[in-house]
Amino acid sequence: MTTKNLSKFSIPFFLVALLLFVSQIQAQSNLAYGPRAKSMAGAGTAIVENSIWGNSNPGGQVFLGQKLGIGIEIAMPKASYFVAGEPTEFEQTQSSIWPLGIKTGGVDSENKVLVIPQIGFNMSLDDNNSIGISIYGNGNKGKEYAAKTYYSPVIADFGSSEGFINPMGTVSYPTFMKLNQYFAALSYSRKFGDKLGIGISLVGAWQSFSAGGLEAFGSLHYSEFPNELTNNETANSFGVGGKLGVQWNVSKKFQAGVAFRTKLYMTTMDEYKGLISESGKLDIPSEWSIGLVYHPFDRFLMALDMNRICHSGVPAWGLAMKQKGAVSLGGENGGGFGRTDQMTYKFGIQYSIPKWQFRVGYQYSDLTLVASEFLLNMMMPDVITDHVSFGFSRDIGEQNISFAIVKGFKKTATGFNVMDNAQFMDLTAQNLLFEVAVEF
Structure with missing residues (x-):
């Protein structure tokens, strides 16, 4: 690589690296990386140009040549919950294990605009070898509600007395x-x-993680480590894994791609070992993708992808909240978010004219939440199943600028309170995001 090329790339590298360290990048999404892929609703495992963002398909990077991409995503997620059914009444002396019937009604999440930068760089070593570096993040997962969500009015009515401190008295x-x-x-x-x-x-x-307002799970003895359950500032964990990708350019009309990323093995977050299974071990699930591309004629292509996120391989994500008939959070054998493995299907098309490429796409994802696991997932209501997208790219000299807009349609899913079966709850979410990137 020449000194001139290094100089051309050095300033964009510095700016994005700085932005990455001062921004909060929020967690997991099925929409892939970069506006080219996002404008096709995430389809593009077999499209070489998408491999610049690293997490698409590293097998395609050797066909890419010398490339630098700088992108920024702006996401505007919204979520809410609604609880129906009055909490079950019971006698104070009935049992040492009390149900957690929460307050009825609806609450909207605090809506925040998320800024998510990313960078991808690929360098050819020779005609047959290349190396690349990518830094990226995923879309928002956690939510915040200006309410005492896990608060039982039935238990609160017991009041406090000598020798008895009401478990609801500490809920924040x-x-x-x-x-x-x-x-x-x-x-x-x-x-x-x-x-x-x-x-x-x-x-x-x-990874960084924090949680607040979960005191009821500790005061009602549903956590093995109640002091490491909630309101413990921010915990950090670090981990590593691997990815394998294959790109096969079958002919001028057909391309195929396969990518598999292992589970990312993370260090434990001791500050939340009373909430997260395996005493605070929140590994990142493995995933795989298969993509096909068909060019019926030169200016037009169609892309079809399938993706699977394997929540079942991580106890904190895959285990049900209730284990062996009882709720117990944290510790080595505590319950989790109870999510099923998620299949996602993505379809996109692209039409090109000189200096321009236009794209649209549609994505459908299986609902990963099951009805019995809505209580804890109120904090991470990943219920959106349908996305549509539009975008374009424009060649400007040796550079290319790309833009994407994606709409995650409003979706409501219904489940029940596993700690009080008399209560049902609706989780609702929607999202709108924009992304722009420049490739050199």
């Missing part, structure tokens, strides 16, 4: 969970013949 607000994730991938890609590329990535991760 706002109620929230904040999960931030940052990723960096170092990739190597090699070409075999003219059509096949295989790439591997070392993926590093940094």
Whole structure:
């Protein structure tokens, strides 16, 4: 790489690196990375240009040549919950294990605009080998409610007396969970013949997590470590995993891509070992993607992807909140968010004219929440199943600028309170995001 090229890339690298360290990048999404992929609703595992963002398919990077991409996403998520059914009445002396029937009614989340920067860089070593570096993040997951969400009016009515401190007396607000994730991938890609590329990535991760307003789970003895359950500032964990990608340019009309990322093995967050299973071990689930691209004629292409996120491989994500008939959070064998593995199907098309490419896409995701696991997932209501997208790219000299807009349609899912079966709850979420990137 020439000194001139290094100079051209140095300033954008510095600016984005600085932005990454001062911004909060929020957690996981199915929409892939970069506006090219997002404008096709995440489809593009088999599109070479998408591999610049690292987490798409490292097998395609060897076909990419020398590239630097700088992007920024602006997301505007909204969420709310609604609880129906009065909490179950019971006698104070009835049992030492009391149900947690929460206050009825609806609450909207505190809506925040999220700024999510990312960068991708690819460098050719020779005609058959390349290396790349990517730094990126995912879309918002945690929510904040200006309410005492996990608060039982029935238990509060018991009052306090000598020798008895009411468990609801310590419940605070706002109620929230904040999960931030940052990723960096170092990739190597090699070409075999003219059509096949295989790439591997070392993926590093940094997670931060905080939660508040969950005191009731501790005071009612539903946590093994009640002092490490809630309101313990921000905990950090670090981890590593790997990714394998294959890009096969079958012909001028067909391309195929496959990518698999292992589970990212994270260090424990001791500050929340009373909430998170395996005493605070919140690993990041593995995932795989398969993509196909068809060019019926030169200016037009269609892309179809399938993606699976494997929550079942991580106890904190996959285990049900109730284990062996009882709720017990944290510790080595505590329950989790109870999520099923999630399949996502993505379809996008692109039409090109000189200097312009226009794209649209649609994505459908299986609902990963099951009805019995809504209570804890109120803090992370990932219920959106349908996304549509639009975007374009424009060549400007040697540079290319791309833009995407994605709408996650409003979705309401209904479940029940596993700690008081008389109560039902609706979780509602929607999202709107924009992304722009420049490639050099």
